[in-house]
Amino acid sequence: MSPSDSLAATGEDQLVSLLTQNLPQSARTLHGPGDDCAVLQNHDSSSLTLFKTDCLVAGIHFTMDTDPARVGAKALNRTISDIAAMGGQPSEALVTLALPPDLPLSWPLGLYKGLRNAARRSHTGIAGGETSSLPKGAPPVISIALLGSVAPPHLVLRSTGQPSHIIAVTGRLGGSLAGHHLDFKPRLAEAQWLAAHGPPSAMMDLSDGLAKDLPRLAAASRTGWHLLPDSIRRHRRCSIHQALSDGEDYELLATFPPDLWPDLSAAWRLQFPKVPLTAIGTLTNPDIKSPPLSGGWDHFS
Amino acid sequence: MSPSDSLAATGEDQLVSLLTQNLPQSARTLHGPGDDCAVLQNHDSSSLTLFKTDCLVAGIHFTMDTDPARVGAKALNRTISDIAAMGGQPSEALVTLALPPDLPLSWPLGLYKGLRNAARRSHTGIAGGETSSLPKGAPPVISIALLGSVAPPHLVLRSTGQPSHIIAVTGRLGGSLAGHHLDFKPRLAEAQWLAAHGPPSAMMDLSDGLAKDLPRLAAASRTGWHLLPDSIRRHRRCSIHQALSDGEDYELLATFPPDLWPDLSAAWRLQFPKVPLTAIGTLTNPDIKSPPLSGGWDHFS
Incomplete structure:
Protein backbone atom coordinates (compact mmCIF):
# COMPACT_ATOMS: atom_id res chain seq x y z
CA MET A 1 0.00 0.00 0.00
CA SER A 2 1.10 3.57 -0.62
CA PRO A 3 -0.21 6.53 1.41
CA SER A 4 -1.56 8.04 -1.80
CA ASP A 5 -3.76 5.00 -2.49
CA SER A 6 -7.46 5.62 -1.98
CA LEU A 7 -9.36 3.87 0.80
CA ALA A 8 -11.26 2.05 -1.96
CA ALA A 9 -7.97 0.56 -3.20
CA THR A 10 -6.85 -0.21 0.36
CA GLY A 11 -10.00 -2.06 1.48
CA GLU A 12 -11.54 -2.12 4.93
CA ASP A 13 -9.62 -4.96 6.59
CA GLN A 14 -6.26 -3.61 5.43
CA LEU A 15 -7.19 -0.09 6.57
CA VAL A 16 -8.17 -1.33 10.03
CA SER A 17 -4.99 -3.38 10.28
CA LEU A 18 -2.86 -0.31 9.45
CA LEU A 19 -4.72 2.01 11.84
CA THR A 20 -4.60 -0.33 14.81
CA GLN A 21 -0.81 -0.85 14.76
CA ASN A 22 1.00 0.30 17.91
CA LEU A 23 -2.00 1.81 19.62
CA PRO A 24 -1.38 2.73 23.25
CA GLN A 25 -3.43 0.49 25.56
CA SER A 26 -4.51 1.07 29.13
CA ALA A 27 -3.36 -1.38 31.81
CA ARG A 28 -6.87 -2.75 32.30
CA THR A 29 -7.47 -3.49 28.59
CA LEU A 30 -7.65 -7.31 28.26
CA HIS A 31 -8.65 -7.25 24.58
CA GLY A 32 -8.23 -4.16 22.44
CA PRO A 33 -8.85 -3.88 18.70
CA GLY A 34 -9.77 -7.05 16.80
CA ASP A 35 -12.88 -8.47 18.46
CA ASP A 36 -16.54 -7.41 18.47
CA CYS A 37 -15.93 -5.23 21.56
CA ALA A 38 -13.04 -4.06 23.69
CA VAL A 39 -12.82 -5.96 26.99
CA LEU A 40 -11.76 -4.06 30.11
CA GLN A 41 -10.99 -5.31 33.61
CA ASN A 42 -12.76 -3.77 36.60
CA HIS A 43 -11.49 -3.36 40.16
CA ASP A 44 -14.27 -5.73 41.07
CA SER A 45 -13.34 -9.03 39.42
CA SER A 46 -16.91 -10.39 39.19
CA SER A 47 -17.53 -8.68 35.84
CA LEU A 48 -15.70 -7.38 32.79
CA THR A 49 -16.64 -4.18 30.96
CA LEU A 50 -17.43 -4.43 27.22
CA PHE A 51 -17.06 -1.25 25.16
CA LYS A 52 -18.16 -0.81 21.55
CA THR A 53 -18.94 1.90 18.99
CA ASP A 54 -20.67 1.66 15.66
CA CYS A 55 -22.13 4.07 13.15
CA LEU A 56 -24.83 4.33 10.52
CA VAL A 57 -24.58 6.62 7.50
CA ALA A 58 -27.48 7.76 5.29
CA GLY A 59 -26.98 6.42 1.77
CA ILE A 60 -24.85 3.51 3.07
CA HIS A 61 -26.78 1.80 5.88
CA PHE A 62 -30.23 3.31 5.30
CA THR A 63 -32.04 5.71 2.98
CA MET A 64 -33.63 8.99 4.02
CA ASP A 65 -37.09 7.77 2.97
CA THR A 66 -36.96 5.06 5.69
CA ASP A 67 -39.02 5.65 8.84
CA PRO A 68 -36.39 7.22 11.15
CA ALA A 69 -37.69 5.12 14.08
CA ARG A 70 -36.52 2.00 12.21
CA VAL A 71 -33.13 3.66 11.63
CA GLY A 72 -32.83 4.47 15.35
CA ALA A 73 -33.68 0.89 16.32
CA LYS A 74 -31.13 -0.43 13.82
CA ALA A 75 -28.41 1.92 15.10
CA LEU A 76 -28.72 0.68 18.68
CA ASN A 77 -29.49 -2.97 17.86
CA ARG A 78 -26.35 -3.32 15.71
CA THR A 79 -24.24 -2.33 18.69
CA ILE A 80 -26.22 -4.56 21.05
CA SER A 81 -25.52 -7.42 18.62
CA ASP A 82 -21.78 -6.87 19.19
CA ILE A 83 -22.16 -6.91 22.98
CA ALA A 84 -24.26 -10.09 22.63
CA ALA A 85 -21.58 -11.73 20.49
CA MET A 86 -19.16 -11.56 23.46
CA GLY A 87 -21.75 -13.16 25.78
CA GLY A 88 -22.55 -9.82 27.45
CA GLN A 89 -25.46 -7.65 28.51
CA PRO A 90 -25.63 -3.99 27.33
CA SER A 91 -25.97 -1.31 30.01
CA GLU A 92 -25.60 2.30 28.78
CA ALA A 93 -25.48 3.93 25.34
CA LEU A 94 -24.42 7.39 24.19
CA VAL A 95 -25.84 8.70 20.91
CA THR A 96 -23.81 10.97 18.63
CA LEU A 97 -25.71 12.65 15.79
CA ALA A 98 -24.20 14.67 12.94
CA LEU A 99 -27.10 16.27 11.06
CA PRO A 100 -27.50 18.91 8.35
CA PRO A 101 -29.22 22.12 9.52
CA ASP A 102 -31.95 21.90 6.87
CA LEU A 103 -33.20 18.54 8.20
CA PRO A 104 -36.72 18.73 9.72
CA LEU A 105 -36.96 18.26 13.48
CA SER A 106 -39.29 15.30 12.90
CA TRP A 107 -36.33 13.21 11.69
CA PRO A 108 -34.23 13.15 14.91
CA LEU A 109 -37.45 12.94 16.96
CA GLY A 110 -38.44 9.81 15.01
CA LEU A 111 -34.92 8.41 15.31
CA TYR A 112 -35.04 8.79 19.09
CA LYS A 113 -38.42 7.04 19.22
CA GLY A 114 -36.74 3.97 17.70
CA LEU A 115 -33.70 4.35 19.95
CA ARG A 116 -35.89 4.53 23.09
CA ASN A 117 -37.88 1.44 22.09
CA ALA A 118 -34.81 -0.62 21.26
CA ALA A 119 -33.16 0.50 24.51
CA ARG A 120 -36.18 -0.51 26.60
CA ARG A 121 -36.42 -3.91 24.92
CA SER A 122 -32.83 -4.73 25.87
CA HIS A 123 -32.83 -3.01 29.29
CA THR A 124 -30.25 -0.47 28.13
CA GLY A 125 -30.06 3.13 29.32
CA ILE A 126 -29.41 6.11 27.03
CA ALA A 127 -27.09 8.14 29.23
CA GLY A 128 -26.55 11.09 26.89
CA GLY A 129 -24.91 11.96 23.63
CA GLU A 130 -23.76 14.72 21.38
CA THR A 131 -25.19 16.61 18.42
CA SER A 132 -23.20 18.31 15.69
CA SER A 133 -24.17 20.07 12.51
CA LEU A 134 -23.04 18.89 9.09
CA PRO A 135 -22.47 21.04 6.01
CA LYS A 136 -25.77 21.48 4.12
CA GLY A 137 -26.71 18.44 2.07
CA ALA A 138 -24.26 16.07 3.80
CA PRO A 139 -25.71 12.67 4.80
CA PRO A 140 -26.73 12.24 8.46
CA VAL A 141 -24.39 10.09 10.55
CA ILE A 142 -25.46 8.32 13.76
CA SER A 143 -22.80 6.87 16.01
CA ILE A 144 -23.60 4.76 19.06
CA ALA A 145 -21.19 4.07 21.91
CA LEU A 146 -22.31 1.22 24.12
CA LEU A 147 -21.12 -0.19 27.44
CA GLY A 148 -21.94 -3.68 28.59
CA SER A 149 -20.76 -6.28 31.04
CA VAL A 150 -20.08 -9.99 31.15
CA ALA A 151 -19.08 -12.37 33.93
CA PRO A 152 -15.53 -13.59 33.16
CA PRO A 153 -16.50 -17.27 32.62
CA HIS A 154 -19.11 -16.21 30.03
CA LEU A 155 -16.82 -14.05 27.90
CA VAL A 156 -16.54 -15.48 24.38
CA LEU A 157 -13.86 -14.18 21.99
CA ARG A 158 -13.61 -14.65 18.24
CA SER A 159 -9.96 -15.67 18.50
CA THR A 160 -10.31 -18.92 20.46
CA GLY A 161 -11.79 -21.32 17.91
CA GLN A 162 -9.83 -24.54 17.28
CA PRO A 163 -9.41 -26.98 14.41
CA SER A 164 -12.12 -29.70 14.45
CA HIS A 165 -14.62 -27.42 16.19
CA MET B 1 -41.68 24.04 17.79
CA SER B 2 -43.31 22.03 15.04
CA PRO B 3 -41.90 18.74 13.74
CA SER B 4 -41.62 20.30 10.28
CA ASP B 5 -39.32 23.06 11.54
CA SER B 6 -35.73 22.71 10.43
CA LEU B 7 -32.98 22.02 12.96
CA ALA B 8 -31.65 25.50 12.12
CA ALA B 9 -34.95 27.01 13.32
CA THR B 10 -34.99 24.73 16.36
CA GLY B 11 -31.47 25.50 17.62
CA GLU B 12 -29.08 23.15 19.37
CA ASP B 13 -30.15 23.55 23.01
CA GLN B 14 -33.84 23.13 22.17
CA LEU B 15 -33.08 20.08 20.01
CA VAL B 16 -31.08 18.43 22.81
CA SER B 17 -33.81 19.21 25.32
CA LEU B 18 -36.44 17.55 23.07
CA LEU B 19 -34.30 14.47 22.34
CA THR B 20 -33.37 13.79 25.95
CA GLN B 21 -36.94 13.71 27.30
CA ASN B 22 -38.00 10.40 28.86
CA LEU B 23 -34.87 8.49 28.00
CA PRO B 24 -34.62 5.10 29.70
CA GLN B 25 -31.79 5.12 32.26
CA SER B 26 -29.88 2.20 33.74
CA ALA B 27 -29.99 1.71 37.52
CA ARG B 28 -26.34 2.65 37.93
CA THR B 29 -26.64 5.97 36.04
CA LEU B 30 -26.10 8.74 38.62
CA HIS B 31 -26.11 11.56 36.06
CA GLY B 32 -27.44 11.06 32.54
CA PRO B 33 -27.84 13.74 29.86
CA GLY B 34 -27.09 17.35 30.81
CA ASP B 35 -23.50 17.43 32.08
CA ASP B 36 -20.12 17.15 30.34
CA CYS B 37 -20.16 13.35 30.79
CA ALA B 38 -22.52 10.66 31.98
CA VAL B 39 -21.64 9.43 35.49
CA LEU B 40 -22.07 5.72 36.29
CA GLN B 41 -21.75 3.86 39.57
CA ASN B 42 -19.45 0.83 39.81
CA HIS B 43 -19.78 -2.24 42.03
CA ASP B 44 -16.60 -1.02 43.63
CA SER B 45 -17.53 2.28 45.32
CA SER B 46 -14.02 3.78 45.24
CA SER B 47 -14.50 5.21 41.75
CA LEU B 48 -17.20 6.39 39.36
CA THR B 49 -17.14 5.76 35.62
CA LEU B 50 -17.33 8.79 33.29
CA PHE B 51 -18.62 8.19 29.74
CA LYS B 52 -18.57 10.72 26.91
CA THR B 53 -18.81 10.92 23.12
CA ASP B 54 -17.99 13.78 20.81
CA CYS B 55 -17.53 14.24 17.09
CA LEU B 56 -15.66 16.35 14.56
CA VAL B 57 -16.96 17.05 11.07
CA ALA B 58 -14.90 18.30 8.11
CA GLY B 59 -16.14 21.73 7.07
CA ILE B 60 -17.48 22.42 10.59
CA HIS B 61 -14.71 21.70 13.08
CA PHE B 62 -11.73 21.56 10.70
CA THR B 63 -10.88 21.90 7.03
CA MET B 64 -9.49 19.17 4.80
CA ASP B 65 -6.31 21.18 4.17
CA THR B 66 -5.40 20.89 7.88
CA ASP B 67 -2.67 18.40 8.86
CA PRO B 68 -4.78 15.36 9.79
CA ALA B 69 -2.52 14.71 12.83
CA ARG B 70 -3.76 18.01 14.30
CA VAL B 71 -7.34 16.94 13.59
CA GLY B 72 -6.77 13.61 15.36
CA ALA B 73 -5.27 15.35 18.39
CA LYS B 74 -8.21 17.77 18.50
CA ALA B 75 -10.75 14.94 18.26
CA LEU B 76 -9.38 13.14 21.30
CA ASN B 77 -8.41 16.24 23.30
CA ARG B 78 -11.95 17.69 23.07
CA THR B 79 -13.32 14.58 24.71
CA ILE B 80 -10.54 14.52 27.30
CA SER B 81 -11.48 18.12 28.12
CA ASP B 82 -14.99 16.90 29.03
CA ILE B 83 -13.62 14.14 31.30
CA ALA B 84 -11.32 16.76 32.90
CA ALA B 85 -14.26 19.11 33.50
CA MET B 86 -15.82 16.50 35.83
CA GLY B 87 -12.54 16.14 37.78
CA GLY B 88 -11.73 12.81 36.10
CA GLN B 89 -8.93 10.92 34.38
CA PRO B 90 -9.51 9.42 30.90
CA SER B 91 -8.81 5.70 30.46
CA GLU B 92 -9.92 4.18 27.11
CA ALA B 93 -11.13 5.66 23.82
CA LEU B 94 -12.86 4.10 20.82
CA VAL B 95 -12.51 5.86 17.46
CA THR B 96 -15.32 5.81 14.89
CA LEU B 97 -14.45 7.04 11.39
CA ALA B 98 -16.87 7.66 8.53
CA LEU B 99 -14.78 8.36 5.43
CA PRO B 100 -15.41 8.69 1.69
CA PRO B 101 -13.85 5.90 -0.42
CA ASP B 102 -11.90 8.36 -2.59
CA LEU B 103 -9.96 9.73 0.40
CA PRO B 104 -6.21 8.89 0.27
CA LEU B 105 -4.95 6.43 2.89
CA SER B 106 -2.52 9.11 4.12
CA TRP B 107 -5.41 11.02 5.70
CA PRO B 108 -6.58 8.41 8.26
CA LEU B 109 -2.93 7.40 8.84
CA GLY B 110 -2.13 11.04 9.72
CA LEU B 111 -5.24 11.31 11.86
CA TYR B 112 -4.18 8.27 13.87
CA LYS B 113 -0.71 9.73 14.38
CA GLY B 114 -2.34 12.66 16.15
CA LEU B 115 -4.69 10.37 18.05
CA ARG B 116 -1.81 8.20 19.29
CA ASN B 117 0.21 11.20 20.45
CA ALA B 118 -2.71 12.81 22.27
CA ALA B 119 -3.57 9.46 23.86
CA ARG B 120 -0.02 8.94 25.12
CA ARG B 121 0.19 12.46 26.54
CA SER B 122 -2.91 11.86 28.67
CA HIS B 123 -2.23 8.18 29.51
CA THR B 124 -5.29 7.06 27.57
CA GLY B 125 -5.60 3.79 25.66
CA ILE B 126 -7.18 3.44 22.22
CA ALA B 127 -9.07 0.19 22.68
CA GLY B 128 -10.57 -0.07 19.19
CA GLY B 129 -13.09 1.60 16.95
CA GLU B 130 -15.10 1.29 13.82
CA THR B 131 -14.73 2.42 10.22
CA SER B 132 -17.55 3.10 7.78
CA SER B 133 -17.67 4.42 4.25
CA LEU B 134 -19.50 7.63 3.33
CA PRO B 135 -21.11 8.41 -0.01
CA LYS B 136 -18.50 9.94 -2.37
CA GLY B 137 -17.76 13.56 -1.61
CA ALA B 138 -19.38 13.55 1.85
CA PRO B 139 -17.32 15.22 4.60
CA PRO B 140 -15.32 12.90 6.94
CA VAL B 141 -16.76 12.48 10.43
CA ILE B 142 -14.70 11.38 13.44
CA SER B 143 -16.49 10.35 16.59
CA ILE B 144 -14.67 9.57 19.83
CA ALA B 145 -16.15 7.61 22.73
CA LEU B 146 -14.16 7.97 25.92
CA LEU B 147 -14.27 6.29 29.31
CA GLY B 148 -12.77 7.85 32.41
CA SER B 149 -12.93 7.57 36.15
CA VAL B 150 -13.12 9.86 39.14
CA ALA B 151 -13.06 9.26 42.91
CA PRO B 152 -16.52 10.19 44.24
CA PRO B 153 -15.30 13.13 46.40
CA HIS B 154 -13.60 14.67 43.34
CA LEU B 155 -16.61 14.55 41.01
CA VAL B 156 -17.62 18.08 39.98
CA LEU B 157 -20.95 18.66 38.23
CA ARG B 158 -22.11 21.72 36.33
CA SER B 159 -25.42 21.77 38.19
CA THR B 160 -24.21 22.48 41.72
CA GLY B 161 -23.17 26.14 41.56
CA GLN B 162 -24.83 28.50 44.07
CA PRO B 163 -25.69 32.20 44.21
CA SER B 164 -22.78 34.28 45.57
CA HIS B 165 -20.20 31.79 44.28
Missing part, protein backbone atom coordinates in the same frame (compact mmCIF):
# COMPACT_ATOMS: atom_id res chain seq x y z
CA ILE A 166 -18.08 -27.27 14.67
CA ILE A 167 -19.09 -24.01 12.98
CA ALA A 168 -22.72 -23.08 13.64
CA VAL A 169 -24.98 -20.13 12.82
CA THR A 170 -28.27 -18.99 14.30
CA GLY A 171 -31.33 -18.17 12.18
CA ARG A 172 -31.36 -17.85 8.42
CA LEU A 173 -28.99 -15.86 6.22
CA GLY A 174 -29.31 -13.63 3.16
CA GLY A 175 -31.77 -11.15 1.74
CA SER A 176 -31.48 -8.64 4.56
CA LEU A 177 -32.29 -5.69 2.28
CA ALA A 178 -35.92 -6.89 2.16
CA GLY A 179 -36.30 -5.44 5.67
CA HIS A 180 -34.33 -7.59 8.10
CA HIS A 181 -31.40 -5.13 8.00
CA LEU A 182 -33.64 -2.58 9.75
CA ASP A 183 -35.98 -4.70 11.84
CA PHE A 184 -33.82 -7.50 13.25
CA LYS A 185 -33.79 -8.35 16.94
CA PRO A 186 -30.25 -8.75 18.23
CA ARG A 187 -29.61 -12.33 19.44
CA LEU A 188 -29.07 -11.19 23.01
CA ALA A 189 -30.93 -13.93 24.92
CA GLU A 190 -29.59 -16.58 22.53
CA ALA A 191 -25.97 -15.46 22.90
CA GLN A 192 -26.23 -15.23 26.69
CA TRP A 193 -27.73 -18.72 26.80
CA LEU A 194 -24.91 -20.09 24.63
CA ALA A 195 -22.27 -18.39 26.78
CA ALA A 196 -23.79 -19.91 29.90
CA HIS A 197 -24.58 -23.39 28.48
CA GLY A 198 -21.88 -24.07 25.91
CA PRO A 199 -19.88 -22.06 26.00
CA PRO A 200 -18.87 -21.65 22.35
CA SER A 201 -15.13 -21.82 21.77
CA ALA A 202 -15.48 -18.64 19.64
CA MET A 203 -18.31 -16.33 18.63
CA MET A 204 -18.97 -13.15 16.64
CA ASP A 205 -21.99 -11.55 15.04
CA LEU A 206 -22.56 -11.69 11.28
CA SER A 207 -22.69 -8.13 10.00
CA ASP A 208 -20.74 -8.17 6.73
CA GLY A 209 -21.82 -11.59 5.46
CA LEU A 210 -20.55 -15.09 6.27
CA ALA A 211 -18.12 -14.88 3.32
CA LYS A 212 -16.41 -11.93 5.04
CA ASP A 213 -16.95 -12.80 8.68
CA LEU A 214 -16.04 -16.52 8.77
CA PRO A 215 -12.55 -15.79 7.35
CA ARG A 216 -12.22 -13.08 10.04
CA LEU A 217 -13.08 -15.54 12.84
CA ALA A 218 -10.77 -18.15 11.30
CA ALA A 219 -7.91 -15.64 10.94
CA ALA A 220 -8.35 -14.43 14.55
CA SER A 221 -8.33 -18.08 15.72
CA ARG A 222 -5.44 -19.03 13.37
CA THR A 223 -7.50 -21.79 11.77
CA GLY A 224 -8.89 -22.59 8.36
CA TRP A 225 -12.42 -23.77 7.57
CA HIS A 226 -14.34 -26.49 5.85
CA LEU A 227 -17.72 -24.98 5.08
CA LEU A 228 -20.69 -26.91 3.65
CA PRO A 229 -22.54 -24.12 1.81
CA ASP A 230 -25.60 -26.36 1.13
CA SER A 231 -26.18 -26.69 4.86
CA ILE A 232 -26.68 -22.94 5.41
CA ARG A 233 -30.32 -22.12 6.15
CA ARG A 234 -31.38 -19.26 3.92
CA HIS A 235 -34.17 -16.75 3.89
CA ARG A 236 -36.84 -17.46 1.29
CA ARG A 237 -35.84 -16.91 -2.32
CA CYS A 238 -32.17 -16.40 -1.39
CA SER A 239 -29.39 -18.08 -3.28
CA ILE A 240 -26.35 -19.54 -1.53
CA HIS A 241 -24.38 -16.60 -2.88
CA GLN A 242 -26.77 -14.17 -1.22
CA ALA A 243 -26.65 -16.06 2.07
CA LEU A 244 -22.87 -15.79 1.99
CA SER A 245 -22.54 -12.22 0.77
CA ASP A 246 -25.57 -10.01 1.45
CA GLY A 247 -24.48 -9.11 4.98
CA GLU A 248 -26.46 -7.44 7.77
CA ASP A 249 -27.78 -10.80 8.99
CA TYR A 250 -27.05 -9.97 12.65
CA GLU A 251 -27.04 -13.67 13.42
CA LEU A 252 -24.45 -15.37 15.62
CA LEU A 253 -21.51 -17.28 14.17
CA ALA A 254 -20.22 -19.63 16.88
CA THR A 255 -17.89 -22.61 17.11
CA PHE A 256 -18.16 -25.59 19.49
CA PRO A 257 -15.99 -28.54 20.51
CA PRO A 258 -17.49 -31.51 18.64
CA ASP A 259 -18.13 -33.54 21.82
CA LEU A 260 -20.26 -30.68 23.18
CA TRP A 261 -22.39 -30.32 20.07
CA PRO A 262 -25.00 -33.14 20.29
CA ASP A 263 -26.24 -32.23 23.79
CA LEU A 264 -25.94 -28.52 23.20
CA SER A 265 -27.90 -28.52 19.96
CA ALA A 266 -30.62 -30.67 21.57
CA ALA A 267 -30.86 -28.29 24.54
CA TRP A 268 -30.97 -25.31 22.14
CA ARG A 269 -34.00 -26.75 20.29
CA LEU A 270 -35.90 -26.94 23.58
CA GLN A 271 -34.86 -23.43 24.63
CA PHE A 272 -35.31 -21.65 21.28
CA PRO A 273 -37.70 -23.81 19.23
CA LYS A 274 -38.27 -21.06 16.64
CA VAL A 275 -34.61 -20.19 16.01
CA PRO A 276 -32.48 -22.75 14.19
CA LEU A 277 -28.88 -23.32 15.32
CA THR A 278 -27.30 -25.02 12.34
CA ALA A 279 -23.95 -26.77 11.97
CA ILE A 280 -22.48 -25.57 8.67
CA GLY A 281 -18.94 -26.94 8.77
CA THR A 282 -15.84 -27.24 10.90
CA LEU A 283 -12.74 -25.21 11.66
CA THR A 284 -9.60 -26.82 10.25
CA ASN A 285 -5.86 -26.35 10.13
CA PRO A 286 -4.99 -22.91 8.77
CA ASP A 287 -3.86 -24.18 5.37
CA ILE A 288 -7.37 -25.37 4.43
CA LYS A 289 -9.88 -22.83 3.12
CA SER A 290 -12.65 -24.90 1.65
CA PRO A 291 -14.33 -23.42 -0.24
CA PRO A 292 -12.27 -20.23 -0.64
CA LEU A 293 -14.57 -17.35 0.34
CA SER A 294 -14.70 -13.92 -1.21
CA GLY A 295 -17.35 -11.24 -1.36
CA GLY A 296 -19.34 -9.95 1.55
CA TRP A 297 -19.54 -6.31 2.43
CA ASP A 298 -16.36 -4.23 2.31
CA HIS A 299 -16.90 -0.63 3.30
CA PHE A 300 -14.31 0.78 0.97
CA SER A 301 -13.67 -1.48 -2.01
CA ILE B 166 -17.29 33.24 42.35
CA ILE B 167 -17.14 32.47 38.61
CA ALA B 168 -13.60 31.80 37.39
CA VAL B 169 -12.00 30.75 34.11
CA THR B 170 -8.59 29.30 33.32
CA GLY B 171 -6.32 30.70 30.63
CA ARG B 172 -7.33 33.28 28.04
CA LEU B 173 -10.39 33.32 25.83
CA GLY B 174 -11.14 34.18 22.21
CA GLY B 175 -9.47 33.90 18.85
CA SER B 176 -9.30 30.11 18.80
CA LEU B 177 -9.46 29.96 14.98
CA ALA B 178 -5.87 31.28 14.88
CA GLY B 179 -4.77 27.76 15.86
CA HIS B 180 -5.76 27.12 19.47
CA HIS B 181 -8.90 25.21 18.32
CA LEU B 182 -6.59 22.52 16.94
CA ASP B 183 -3.56 22.64 19.19
CA PHE B 184 -4.91 23.17 22.70
CA LYS B 185 -3.90 20.99 25.62
CA PRO B 186 -6.91 19.85 27.62
CA ARG B 187 -6.77 21.24 31.19
CA LEU B 188 -6.48 17.77 32.69
CA ALA B 189 -3.88 18.38 35.42
CA GLU B 190 -5.47 21.75 36.27
CA ALA B 191 -8.97 20.29 36.60
CA GLN B 192 -7.77 17.37 38.70
CA TRP B 193 -5.88 19.76 40.97
CA LEU B 194 -8.98 21.93 41.38
CA ALA B 195 -11.16 18.90 42.12
CA ALA B 196 -8.70 17.77 44.79
CA HIS B 197 -7.92 21.20 46.30
CA GLY B 198 -11.11 23.22 45.93
CA PRO B 199 -13.23 21.61 45.01
CA PRO B 200 -15.17 23.92 42.69
CA SER B 201 -18.91 24.02 43.45
CA ALA B 202 -19.48 23.55 39.70
CA MET B 203 -17.31 23.12 36.61
CA MET B 204 -17.57 22.59 32.85
CA ASP B 205 -15.30 23.09 29.88
CA LEU B 206 -15.71 26.02 27.51
CA SER B 207 -16.34 24.65 24.05
CA ASP B 208 -19.06 26.87 22.57
CA GLY B 209 -17.94 30.20 24.05
CA LEU B 210 -18.55 31.75 27.47
CA ALA B 211 -21.68 33.51 26.14
CA LYS B 212 -23.22 30.09 25.44
CA ASP B 213 -21.65 28.00 28.19
CA LEU B 214 -22.05 30.29 31.25
CA PRO B 215 -25.86 30.43 30.73
CA ARG B 216 -25.79 26.61 30.47
CA LEU B 217 -23.94 26.25 33.78
CA ALA B 218 -26.25 28.83 35.39
CA ALA B 219 -29.39 27.09 34.04
CA ALA B 220 -28.15 23.70 35.25
CA SER B 221 -27.43 25.22 38.69
CA ARG B 222 -30.71 27.24 38.71
CA THR B 223 -28.83 30.48 39.22
CA GLY B 224 -28.29 33.72 37.35
CA TRP B 225 -24.98 35.51 36.83
CA HIS B 226 -23.28 38.82 37.28
CA LEU B 227 -20.41 38.79 34.81
CA LEU B 228 -17.71 41.48 34.58
CA PRO B 229 -16.73 41.25 30.90
CA ASP B 230 -13.74 43.59 31.35
CA SER B 231 -12.18 41.11 33.75
CA ILE B 232 -11.97 38.30 31.18
CA ARG B 233 -8.39 37.65 30.09
CA ARG B 234 -8.30 37.56 26.32
CA HIS B 235 -5.92 36.26 23.72
CA ARG B 236 -3.97 39.00 21.94
CA ARG B 237 -5.94 41.20 19.56
CA CYS B 238 -9.26 39.70 20.71
CA SER B 239 -12.24 41.90 21.52
CA ILE B 240 -14.51 41.17 24.48
CA HIS B 241 -17.10 40.02 21.96
CA GLN B 242 -14.66 37.46 20.56
CA ALA B 243 -13.69 36.26 24.03
CA LEU B 244 -17.37 35.66 24.75
CA SER B 245 -18.41 34.19 21.43
CA ASP B 246 -15.59 32.60 19.42
CA GLY B 247 -15.83 29.26 21.22
CA GLU B 248 -13.39 26.33 21.19
CA ASP B 249 -11.42 27.80 24.10
CA TYR B 250 -11.28 24.41 25.91
CA GLU B 251 -10.64 26.29 29.14
CA LEU B 252 -12.34 25.45 32.45
CA LEU B 253 -15.30 27.43 33.73
CA ALA B 254 -15.56 26.82 37.47
CA THR B 255 -17.37 28.33 40.44
CA PHE B 256 -16.16 28.55 44.04
CA PRO B 257 -17.63 29.47 47.43
CA PRO B 258 -16.33 33.01 48.09
CA ASP B 259 -14.65 32.07 51.38
CA LEU B 260 -12.59 29.42 49.55
CA TRP B 261 -11.41 31.76 46.80
CA PRO B 262 -8.50 33.74 48.36
CA ASP B 263 -6.51 30.73 49.53
CA LEU B 264 -7.38 28.66 46.47
CA SER B 265 -6.35 31.31 43.96
CA ALA B 266 -3.08 31.88 45.86
CA ALA B 267 -2.35 28.13 45.86
CA TRP B 268 -3.22 27.95 42.15
CA ARG B 269 -0.64 30.64 41.29
CA LEU B 270 2.06 28.56 42.95
CA GLN B 271 0.92 25.36 41.27
CA PHE B 272 0.29 26.71 37.76
CA PRO B 273 2.28 29.94 37.50
CA LYS B 274 1.84 30.13 33.71
CA VAL B 275 -1.94 29.58 33.61
CA PRO B 276 -4.14 32.37 34.95
CA LEU B 277 -7.24 31.46 37.00
CA THR B 278 -9.32 34.60 36.85
CA ALA B 279 -12.44 35.62 38.78
CA ILE B 280 -14.84 37.10 36.24
CA GLY B 281 -18.05 37.53 38.24
CA THR B 282 -20.44 35.74 40.57
CA LEU B 283 -23.43 33.47 40.32
CA THR B 284 -26.63 35.17 41.47
CA ASN B 285 -30.31 34.51 42.00
CA PRO B 286 -31.88 33.15 38.83
CA ASP B 287 -33.73 36.37 37.96
CA ILE B 288 -30.45 38.27 37.37
CA LYS B 289 -28.69 37.88 34.03
CA SER B 290 -26.17 40.67 33.94
CA PRO B 291 -25.24 41.32 31.24
CA PRO B 292 -27.67 39.26 29.16
CA LEU B 293 -25.58 36.90 27.03
CA SER B 294 -26.24 35.82 23.49
CA GLY B 295 -24.05 34.51 20.72
CA GLY B 296 -21.53 31.74 21.08
CA TRP B 297 -21.56 28.71 18.86
CA ASP B 298 -24.89 27.07 18.08
CA HIS B 299 -24.53 24.03 15.88
CA PHE B 300 -27.78 24.52 14.04
CA SER B 301 -28.89 28.15 14.07
